[in-house]
Amino acid sequence: KTHDIHMTAVESDIVIDGGGEKYAAWTFNGTMPGPVVRVTEGDTINFTLTNPATNKNPHAMDFHAAEIDFLKNYKAINAGETISYTFVAKKPGIFFYHCGAPPMIQHIARGMFGAIIVDPKDASVWPKADREYVLIQSEFFKNPGDVQAMFDRKFDGMMFNGGIFKYHPFVTGGGKLDAKPGERVRVYFVNAGPNEFSSFHPIGEIWDNVYESGNPANKLTGVQTYVVGPGSAATFDVVVESAGAYPLVTHSLTGALRGAIAVLLASPD
Amino acid sequence: KTHDIHMTAVESDIVIDGGGEKYAAWTFNGTMPGPVVRVTEGDTINFTLTNPATNKNPHAMDFHAAEIDFLKNYKAINAGETISYTFVAKKPGIFFYHCGAPPMIQHIARGMFGAIIVDPKDASVWPKADREYVLIQSEFFKNPGDVQAMFDRKFDGMMFNGGIFKYHPFVTGGGKLDAKPGERVRVYFVNAGPNEFSSFHPIGEIWDNVYESGNPANKLTGVQTYVVGPGSAATFDVVVESAGAYPLVTHSLTGALRGAIAVLLASPD
Amino acid sequence: KTHDIHMTAVESDIVIDGGGEKYAAWTFNGTMPGPVVRVTEGDTINFTLTNPATNKNPHAMDFHAAEIDFLKNYKAINAGETISYTFVAKKPGIFFYHCGAPPMIQHIARGMFGAIIVDPKDASVWPKADREYVLIQSEFFKNPGDVQAMFDRKFDGMMFNGGIFKYHPFVTGGGKLDAKPGERVRVYFVNAGPNEFSSFHPIGEIWDNVYESGNPANKLTGVQTYVVGPGSAATFDVVVESAGAYPLVTHSLTGALRGAIAVLLASPD
Ligand SMILES: [Cu+2]
Ligand SMILES: [Cu+2]
Ligand SMILES: [Cu+2]
Ligand SMILES: [Cu+2]
Ligand SMILES: [Cu+2]
Ligand SMILES: [Cu+2]
Ligand code: NA
Ligand code: NA
Ligand code: NA
Ligand code: NA
Ligand code: NA
Ligand code: NA
Ligand SMILES: [Zn+2]
Ligand SMILES: [Zn+2]
Ligand SMILES: [Zn+2]
Ligand SMILES: [Zn+2]
Ligand SMILES: [Zn+2]
Ligand SMILES: [Zn+2]
Ligand SMILES: [Zn+2]
Ligand SMILES: [Zn+2]
Ligand SMILES: [Zn+2]
Structure with a gap:
């Protein structure tokens, strides 16, 4: 199966506690964490990241579920640019995804991260969760x-x-x-x-x-x-x-x- | 098999090195760590914690070997109170126990912790220790x-x-x-x-x-x-x-x- | 098989980046890390450490691949001294080695460490690496x-x-x-x-x-x-x-x- 996943780098305030406290976050799609991506082992993901022209910083996307060249695929793109790449989720598991633009420590701290679940192809390899x-x-x-x-x-x-x-x-x-x-x-x-x-x-x-x-x-x-x-x-x-x-x-x-x-x-x- | 375990929260000085240095500890039963509890997989533990009226702080008990409601069982009790609960040690292993009264970081740092060993029911599952x-x-x-x-x-x-x-x-x-x-x-x-x-x-x-x-x-x-x-x-x-x-x-x-x-x-x- | 391994404790400046920056290191054999030692499970290692008279500090060697008395074998020797010991590498794996002279935290930080690989006797227990x-x-x-x-x-x-x-x-x-x-x-x-x-x-x-x-x-x-x-x-x-x-x-x-x-x-x- 093939999935087309699009995400947008968003630099904007978000609410971070029940009291309504705001934070100048950088996120994928406006939320910290970004959307959960869910696919099945063996699926193909066509991924596109948009860094809107209204942003001020370069951004990037690194999927821990992918096995692809870092330089070409995870490179930071400037505001106003778009990058696309394709990968096959070959290994089942729960994987981190995050922005890798420098300084990466700040892009993660400010909110550019999320999770991708790769379900095992054969669901019987582990107990069913309720x-x-x-x-x-x-x-x-x-x-x-x-x-x-x-x-x-x-x-x-x-x-x-x-x-x-x-x-x-x-x-x-x-x-x-x-x-x-x-x-x-x-x-x-x-x-x-x-x-x-x-x-x-x-x-x-x-x-x-x-x-x-x-x-x-x-x-x-x-x-x-x-x-x-x-x-x-x-x-x-x-x-x-x-x-x-x-x-x-x-x-x-x-x-x-x-x-x-x-x-x-x-x-x- | 059923075990009746009683512990008392003790707020008192203890010796913490070979030179006789003293420390204003909080402990279970007066020692840091508290007593080792040892049971066998499947056993039932009837546990009672006493917080003497002479103490100054609330205390609580959290057994990592138990699988029971946190709110009802691990709640902090005031000086002068007693709490009892029962659990079955269903999983073999070595488990932490500790006071969870707020601030928990201090109750552990001051000495309210210990260990419970749950021996496997079938001793042949691993080598005998000498x-x-x-x-x-x-x-x-x-x-x-x-x-x-x-x-x-x-x-x-x-x-x-x-x-x-x-x-x-x-x-x-x-x-x-x-x-x-x-x-x-x-x-x-x-x-x-x-x-x-x-x-x-x-x-x-x-x-x-x-x-x-x-x-x-x-x-x-x-x-x-x-x-x-x-x-x-x-x-x-x-x-x-x-x-x-x-x-x-x-x-x-x-x-x-x-x-x-x-x-x-x-x-x- | 038996290996005779000799190392020398060296207190001297080494280069630590591509720009040529120097550091007052302590090392085994003049490099940080020291030489990679490689043997096969079951092999015997005759090890000798020399601490040259020109050095200023005691040094020692602790091989994590060895199973031998710490006191006798890993003891620190003064400048001008030599120590030898023998061990059998009984367990396969990748193991740390390091100087344990006090303060050990400094002897490691300054560069006295390395690796010993103990290859499994039966190479078929895992995939061949390319x-x-x-x-x-x-x-x-x-x-x-x-x-x-x-x-x-x-x-x-x-x-x-x-x-x-x-x-x-x-x-x-x-x-x-x-x-x-x-x-x-x-x-x-x-x-x-x-x-x-x-x-x-x-x-x-x-x-x-x-x-x-x-x-x-x-x-x-x-x-x-x-x-x-x-x-x-x-x-x-x-x-x-x-x-x-x-x-x-x-x-x-x-x-x-x-x-x-x-x-x-x-x-x-
Ligand atoms: Cu970013
Ligand atoms: Cu990463
Ligand atoms: Cu307490
Ligand atoms: Cu705990
Ligand atoms: Cu040394
Ligand atoms: Cu060590
Ligand atoms: Na790969
Ligand atoms: Na991990
Ligand atoms: Na449970
Ligand atoms: Na653990
Ligand atoms: Na041993
Ligand atoms: Na380890
Ligand atoms: Zn970013
Ligand atoms: Zn990564
Ligand atoms: Zn791979
Ligand atoms: Zn407590
Ligand atoms: Zn717990
Ligand atoms: Zn459970
Ligand atoms: Zn040393
Ligand atoms: Zn060691
Ligand atoms: Zn041993």
Whole structure:
């Protein structure tokens, strides 16, 4: 199957918490993270990136699911330009995508990242999930122009899917992730960085399975916490036996307590 | 089998090095780490936490071996209160336990953590160990009230089992871990954090096997060093062929050289 | 088979970038990293370290491939002394070696490290590589005498094989790693630290296989990025399908953008 994917680099303010706080972000398609791309192993993706003439910076796109020349395909294009390339998603998994224009550390920190899921061609290679989420961890730097702070790893908050405590029901405007008891919940987890490592843990639960890079061949069983480096990703399955709240966190607490908590709420019908 | 486990939150000074240095710790049962809990896969644990009226802070208990509602079971109780809950240890492994009262980063840093071992129901799923140790890495912050230093990752020492160079025979008051040549020594290793990642290595040796989260299904072979994130744990087997000293360290040297060295001393009879 | 390996501790200036910048290094045999040692599983290594009388500091050698008493074999020897020991490389893989003289964090930071490859006795346990590289990541501290900066993790650059952007063709004097389309390129990767974790990723590619500690028994498939702790190592295979440039990086971008980029350049004949 062939997919035509178009994205636009957008330099504009976005809302980053439930209180309506704004941030001068750079994004794909106006949201941080950008849209989830989903294809099946073996599919072809025709990708086009537009950098509108109204933008001020070069941008680029790097898909971790692709196996293609970096120089030709991931090069930064100026405002007013468009680039297209084609790749085959040959390996199943959950993959990071991001802008690679220099300084890449800033383009990621300001919001130019997302996830691409490549489903295995043979769905029977792993258990069927009853419910699925994509969760992307990234560092928040309050001054989007302070590149030195990014190099110095002085982040001001830790986000899941572009929000501080975005899925925390006790915070103003906070949401949640829903589930039902007994369901196998599959979390496609990406660590966008740009620098920090994540130690991903479900409070009140144990990952039934973890799949490194989301590849069904890389199966772990009964894992409390799993390290996902910056620029990495993995798939986490949890069977939530009982109704209740299960906060997903990075157990590196300076990150969790500054925003990287997403509550999975299991309620019967 | 059913286990009744009672623990008490204790706010009191403890000794943290061989020189008798004291620290205003918060602990389970008066020691840092708290008692090792050991059960078998499938066992039921009836757990009770008491927060004595003489304490000044709320406390809580989070067992990584449990699969139960966070809100109801891991909630912080005030001084003078008691909480009880029950769980079944369904997955084998080595698991972290810790207080989750806010700010959790401080409750862990001050000493409210420990380990629970869940032995596999079928002991034949992995080799029999000749000798076993539990080792918990955690960061030491000299000012237990400086929560900002904890968020800033400015630790002052790195501990194994609540002591700086606790198992280092060349340090005043230092102990050691004993073994005999030819034995399979099993180390149940927990990284309590609250923030740092560990790179666990046996100087002079190679881990014969590493089991992620301590689950026998997750077997690695011949590993020099293995990353254990904060809030994570793994089981490490080493067969020490020859008499000698084998310092176990985190190979992130700023941690090892500030206290995270435990010498395994193999001596014939 | 038996190998006689001799190394000399050398305290002298070395060149660390394409511009000819010099650094007051301490090395094995005058280069940072030291020579690659290569043996086969089961081989015996007779090792001798000479610390010339003209040196100013004690030095030592710790081979992660060895399983021998730390005290007797890895002890620091003074200038003018020699030490010898013998070990059998019993476990296949890619292993770190380094000086362990105190303060070890400085001896590694200044350049006393290298790699030893222990090929599996039975070569058929994994695919044959068409091309092989050894890549060692290490932190650069511009003031080699500032041990406190090393403890504080304030590195000034990140190196592969002892150079900042050493294999980056667009940098003055920069080299590259060559390959041909279709080849299986095997990268023996070591993280020398002394402190930081690596998140090793091939831009424009996906690791076809990753082997923890380089042991063929520890096989992962289709991995975008893999975490290698300080003092650890792993083997990475990539089949580069198309001609092009594939920068190998740590995806912890504060490291990559300060020097840890090595371009793999795939060109047809
Ligand atoms: Cu951009
Ligand atoms: Cu990337
Ligand atoms: Cu507490
Ligand atoms: Cu926890
Ligand atoms: Cu030295
Ligand atoms: Cu070492
Ligand atoms: Na883990
Ligand atoms: Na569960
Ligand atoms: Na390793
Ligand atoms: Na051994
Ligand atoms: Na990964
Ligand atoms: Na490829
Ligand atoms: Zn960009
Ligand atoms: Zn927990
Ligand atoms: Zn469960
Ligand atoms: Zn507490
Ligand atoms: Zn070592
Ligand atoms: Zn051994
Ligand atoms: Zn040295
Ligand atoms: Zn990439
Ligand atoms: Zn490939």
